[in-house]
Amino acid sequence: MVERDFDVCVIGSGAGGGPVAFSLAQAGRSVVVLEKGPWLRDGDFFKDEIACCRRSEYIPDVHDEPHVIERERADGGWQARSTLESGSSLWHGCCIGGATNFMSGFFHRMKPVDFHLLSSFGPIDGASVVDWPIDYQDLEPYYEKVEREVGVSGRVVAHPQQEPRSTPDFPFSPTAEHALAGHIDRACAALGHHAIPLPRAILSTPAMGRAVCSYSGYCGSYGCATGAKGSARSALLDRAVASGGCQVRPHAMVSRLVSDRSGRVVHAEYFDERGRTRRVDAHIFVVACQAIETARLLLRSTGPRHPHGLANGSGQVGRNLLFAGGGAASGSLHYDRFDGAQGAALRAVGPFVNRSLQDWYVIDEGVFGAPLKGGTIDFLQRPPAPISRATRQTQSRDGFVWGLPLKRKLEAHFSQSADVKVEAFCDWLPHDDCFVTLDPVTKDSWGLAVARVRTGLHPHDLRIGWFLASKGAEVLQEMGARDVVAFASGSPPTNLQAGTCRFGRDPATSVLDADCRAHEVDNLFVSDGSFMPTGGSAPYTWTIYANAFRVADRIVKQLPGLSRRAESAFREAHTPPERANRGRDSR
Amino acid sequence: MGEEALQKPPAQSPERLDRRRFLTQLLSTVAAGATSRSALCAAAAALESCAHTGASAGLSAGQWQMLAAVQAHLLPSEPGIPGAREVNATGYLRLLMTDPRTGEEQRVWLRDGLVELAELSSERFASEFISLTKNEREVALRALERSPSGERWLAALLDFLLEALLGDPSHGGNPDGIGWRWLGITPGFPRPPIRRGASWSREISTSV
Structure with missing residues (x-):
């Protein structure tokens, strides 16, 4: 028809x-x-x-509907695998x-x-x-x-990286904010950074x-x-x-x-x-x-x-093809450091953390020599995905954790601390090893050639991602967070x-x-x-x-x-x- | 995009990737659509038809009992604190495995793990797993963990167990939010509608 x-x-x-x-x-x-x-x-x-x-x-x-993904091998070549085999998507x-x-x-x-x-x-x-x-x-x-x-x-505040705007402020006031935002603000102020409300x-x-x-x-x-x-x-x-x-x-x-x-x-x-x-x-x-x-x-x-x-x-x-470069950091604010009201506020589920740093959108501190394009750091609560969080508690260097040790670990994980995450975004540089073609063999359920995706990363992105993640980790340490870790990531985020x-x-x-x-x-x-x-x-x-x-x-x-x-x-x-x-x- | 705005594909460590890959494949195949109303009703019907023997999803009543024993070892019950039995872990897994759209290979996977564990128990202790002491069960499961297939089996079993503990009760585990209450988790809202299969699975779980 x-x-x-x-x-x-x-x-x-x-x-x-x-x-x-x-x-x-x-x-x-x-x-x-x-x-x-x-x-x-x-x-x-x-x-x-x-x-x-x-x-x-x-x-x-x-x-x-599979894809075929080409990932770089250790020897510099490329290995192609269908997501049907790899289980990734x-x-x-x-x-x-x-x-x-x-x-x-x-x-x-x-x-x-x-x-x-x-x-x-x-x-x-x-x-x-x-x-x-x-x-x-x-x-x-x-x-x-x-x-x-x-x-x-959101809420517009003056900061060194504020982009020009044709209106003075956002048409909608910020969403309700989590108590973590105050902790981030104080830590950033102590470090001389400009924490800004996240739109x-x-x-x-x-x-x-x-x-x-x-x-x-x-x-x-x-x-x-x-x-x-x-x-x-x-x-x-x-x-x-x-x-x-x-x-x-x-x-x-x-x-x-x-x-x-x-x-x-x-x-x-x-x-x-x-x-x-x-x-x-x-x-x-x-x-x-x-x-x-x-x-x-x-x-x-x-x-x-x-x-x-x-x-x-x-x-x-x-x-x-572009994904998003960057890195991440995390740390834990243990409730036992805070009085009852503060602890209760940190346990709240629902409000948004809504804090970002863009002080290194251009990195001009001399660490890389000439100025370089940097990126954005966002702070967030650990997502309330209890199953996902619990499954990670089964992991240890010595094998699976199960039985009563798993139960005690779960209790500690879910009760002792507010977990703060940092996500750092930098450019995913365009280059010749990140692209899409049609796979010559694999078809989807309609009989159409699927996309074959090479996901190469430019090493420059890791340097910037690591720099930004480290800056975020410094804020977490200033907040008094424990178990602070930071890393750069070369894995392509599927949603960006x-x-x-x-x-x-x-x-x-x-x-x-x-x-x-x-x-x-x-x-x-x-x-x-x-x-x-x-x-x-x-x-x-x-x-x-x-x-x-x-x-x-x-x-x-x-x-x-x-x-x-x-x-x-x-x-x-x-x-x-x-x-x-x-x-x-x-x- | 997620509150975790950066969503990464499975981790890159080869060992981890293998385990995750297996689990992802298993989950996607086992339960693609397992939550649809029609599928769950069909699963519930399947459960009812075999309730008198206890056999379902290609597993004998004895194998389901063995599986329940494994789950109870991995997440034991304590006074006032739920374990596998209280969160209906076996019924939850049975509901998944009896879903009409669950591939036969997944049922084979579940059965193969049990067979491997049964053989291991027999070789080491000359006894069925279900008859072993707590310490012997620990030894047997740790031995199973050392084989690649056993490790993958246990990884998936643990993940299903934690789904039963902390997933929405509408899926058949975590009855009345018992797992959430234990760990102080506030569920989001709106909650998914109650699915018929969930209550069926709870009834069945008490019989194994």
Whole structure:
């Protein structure tokens, strides 16, 4: 059955797709969103650790949808293994709203320096760092729009790394704060650091038809049951659908984008829930499937003008995959150090710690010689995932801990201390050993080639990650925490993906132009994190949201020309005669 | 993204990776969808049909008794403090293993571990595991831990045990939040709806 035409077809419903659908619907345009996952509502989410985190009910089963991951061997070669064999997974949040359903809403803007890393710090051997084709000021109005439309709570304070803002403060006051925040503030002040309130994409007051946070304490990795979390689903798609201009189709797995002899995309083919092949016609197509799957879709969407994949004449699709670099630290504040009230406050479950440090967003202390790009340090409580925490208590150097020793260890673990964690974010440098291709052998349950992902890390990232984690650990020690440990991590976080379709001015070295329109396909946009040539030193979500709002504005501007001048030509060129004869409701 | 914003894939240590990999595969296969209402109802029906013999999920009544004994050793009961029996660990695992979508290989895995332990008990003590003293059981399980397959089996068994201790009661363990109360854990809300299979599994667990 041929679908009715839409102005815009968006593939993917997360942080990249939601703003586009919302903006187009607000502009009176017709938009359809194709999402391969189910449409879960607020009422479908429970604080159930077994469901969310032990059985991974919100991501595809690797038996149906594996990836092939290439990891570096000790001898410098690469070992490829299917996730079906390894048991690991690169999936995150496959449902309407995507991974934004399961974020904890750590929201940081990128800073002006992030848009000009190459110019500011020079090249790094082995890394393909480039400047962005836009400036911070181009994105700033959209960061502000995200604050209003998605809902970001926070409090602006003066600090050396504060980025320019067009408004004096956040539209929503900070969420309730945990007593740990005070301990962090005092430690940072003693060390001469500038602890800042962490902005959260979580509503502290009811707004836009959404309820306030319930402070259950089970936030990150869990779906939000109140709508307070600024997921693309609750913040944007629900409103887009309510406006009447947006249709959301869950269980729609897009198999390919079909292009004509001119190279333009004419329709999206997808499998519906029953496995039937369907297709959607639209003037403009927007891909937002997360970086790996976006690249995979373009690579398998070959056509007469795109023999190596859609918009891939330059061979750049899939290259420069980014995760997030960094490190972590942790320590324990034992309750016996505090009086009854203080101890009780530290035991509280629900409020957010909401503290960050960005004093080393640029590291200019001479430790590395010339100034280097640094990153962000966030503080948080140990997540309330009791099963996960308990399983770690079974581990020891001498084998498993079980029996009464395990019980005493569990009692101590859960009763004696408040555990503080540090997460340090730095750039994951783009380089030639981190990329996505199509695996030549492995297929998913639809018979489509799966993504083969090489996950190489640039060693520079470990240096920066270790530096930042150590700074965080110093704060923990100043707080009086015991058992403080810090480490840098080279493992790619599965929930922080960007790159693979970088934007730029030169079609030979980039996939997208500055508006995130494909250089080679003028009715194809990419609006997820794939556009990012470098990722900044913070979680990507706010930037993806902001850029997707910016892209939506560009699409709105492009559409009127299509509608007035080219619509009839479009229909004539892309409606097969037999279909025109049969009418619009036939396959 | 998580309160832990950085979510890492399984740890990189080869030894740890092997164990985690096995467990992840096991969990994903054993319980993919095990929490759906229809699956649990089917599992409950399966339990009922075999309740008179105690056999289910490819394990004999004796093997379920042996498994319960292993779990009780790993998480023993104490006065006022729950152990495997009080958190319904055996019923919880039986519910998973009788899920229609649980692969046969997972049932084989569970049975193979028991067979290995039974052989080990027989060789060392000329006796069934269930008849061993507490100290002999410890010796047998530590010996099992030294074999790669035994280590993987015990790792998964411990993880399932702690799921029964601290998971939502709707999954069949942690009855009335007994594990949460012991360790002072405040559950999140809203809680998942009660699933029919949970109460069935509790009834069965008392018979093994």
